[in-house]
Amino acid sequence: MKERLEHLAAEAGVTEPAPGTTQSPAGPPPRTHGGPDADGVPPWDFSVNANACGPCPQAWARVQTAARRHYPDPAYTDLRHRLARQHGVAPSRVLLAASGSEWILRFAAWCAQHAPGPVWWPAPGYGDYAHAAGVWGLVRAPSPAQARAGWLCDPGSPLGQPEDAAVAKALLAAGAPVTLDLAYAPLRLQGDAVPSDAQRARCWQLHSPNKALGLTGVRAAYVIAPQDAPPEQLAELQALAPSWPIGADGVALLTAWTEPSTQRWLEATLATLAQWKAALVQMLRARGWEVAASVTPFLCARPPQPIDAAALRAHGVKLRDATSLGLPGWWRLSAQPPQALQALAQALDAPASAAPTTPTRRRAPR
Incomplete structure (x- = not known):
């Protein structure tokens, strides 16, 4: 199918x-969204695609009581430690993003600087991948094996189907930097993740829990860096982010995401x-x-x-x-x-x- x-x-x-072409001089086509x-x-x-059972009561309560009068900690120290514990990684591997779309654009900018050349993105797929590539003059590779960088999404949108295992294998085998978009992974109703644990560890794993929690109006996301990402890459991608990429509401949402009661609600x-x-x-x-x-x-x-x-x-x-x-x-x-x-x-x-x-x-x- x-x-x-x-x-x-x-x-x-x-x-x-098409491979080898560029966007029109007017720039990428307008982006369209639901909602x-x-x-x-x-x-x-x-x-x-938000969880129609939402909003998650635990996350909603935290958002409502967020400390909006104050700036968040610009380093998000406590939040990054919470997310690191949840994923079993070092806090240095946790990067905060204003949203999944913001990271997609940030990643494209970084790839244009450090891995210029054709890139891969899912098609059919979320339009922001192509948009971000077009903004930075990146074209779609003829095949994942020929890509200098790319995006994977598991499960993907709009089809809600698993990522192609052969595509994931070919893209990663090429040694390309890859963002694995996991926005819909918490809403998977059947089957297992396509990228293996070893493959996931080589990707920039993008998480945007607001969909799973039924709170898409709260914009916040985070990324788990590849296991072997050198410090200079982490620093470069961090430098491309604005100060305070997420506000108090986003901190509250992601904090709730790390709590067992929230995960139990989601599972139910x-x-x-x-x-x-x-x-x-x-x-x-x-x-x-x-x-x-x-x-x-x-x-x-x-x-x-x-x-x-x-x-x-x-x-x-x-x-x-x-x-x-x-x-x-x-x-x-x-x-x-x-x-x-x-x-x-x-x-x-x-x-x-x-x-x-x-x-x-x-x-x-x-």
């Missing part, structure tokens, strides 16, 4: 710049998410949608005929158009509670002329 989807994306010519838009917060939002949500995902798949297939397999609470699906996203939005429902992710004609949807699924089913079944003008907004979490 994944290979067929990649073929469809390539046929449409919207995956990524709130000019019309506000969608009452029934299937367009984001996976069974619920699996049930909601199964119900989503059943509803879509009953209406003739083609649904791609995934190991996450989100998936990609293609309707039997084009859908009117504006009409769905008028019903308070938002999906994620996967065109910018490399899959034209497909939509990414996340598992949501039964009430949201019912709203989606009704919106899909309603004639366009029946769209309400002022949908009822879902209340924010308390």
Whole structure:
């Protein structure tokens, strides 16, 4: 299935710049994202990959009581020690990032300085990889074995499928610096991680727990440096970060992430998410949608005929158009509670002329 989807994306010519080409003089194409838009917060939002069981009560409580009156420790000493203990590494291997996207751009800047040449990124995949490469004039390598640097993502987005083991092996065998994006690893519903422990130890492992905790509005991430990363590389990547890359809210979120009660809450949500995902798949297939397999609470699906996203939005429902992710004609949807699924089913079944003008907004979490 994944290979067929990649073929469809390539046929449409919207995956990524061809090897040997550069971005247009106007720069990379505009980035698109799910979630709130000019019309506000969608009452029934299937367009984001956040844990729909959230927000995590433990993390939410910490964020609400964050010490916002003061600067965080600029070295994040306590937080880095907490994260280091969680991962069983030295604190020197923990780097803080404003978000996963910020690290992607930072890593691209560093690669442009120290590993110029073609790079690898997942396609279909998160658009910020290609965007970051384009900003620094980096082009996509013909194959992972020919890349000077790259990104891997396990599981990936938009498909929610495991990283290709052969790609990971070839990219790492080339000795390239690699960021392994693990944003969705905590939400894996089945299967095991594709990169082995030994392979992971050679990557810059990017963690952004706000998705797993259902608090995507809190921007904070961290990176575990490769086991053999020399001190000068750590210093160079640290120097590319702004002062205080994360604020008090982000410190609170990542501190909560290290607590056993938070991990227990997350583990307990996976069974619920699996049930909601199964119900989503059943509803879509009953209406003739083609649904791609995934190991996450989100998936990609293609309707039997084009859908009117504006009409769905008028019903308070938002999906994620996967065109910018490399899959034209497909939509990414996340598992949501039964009430949201019912709203989606009704919106899909309603004639366009029946769209309400002022949908009822879902209340924010308390």
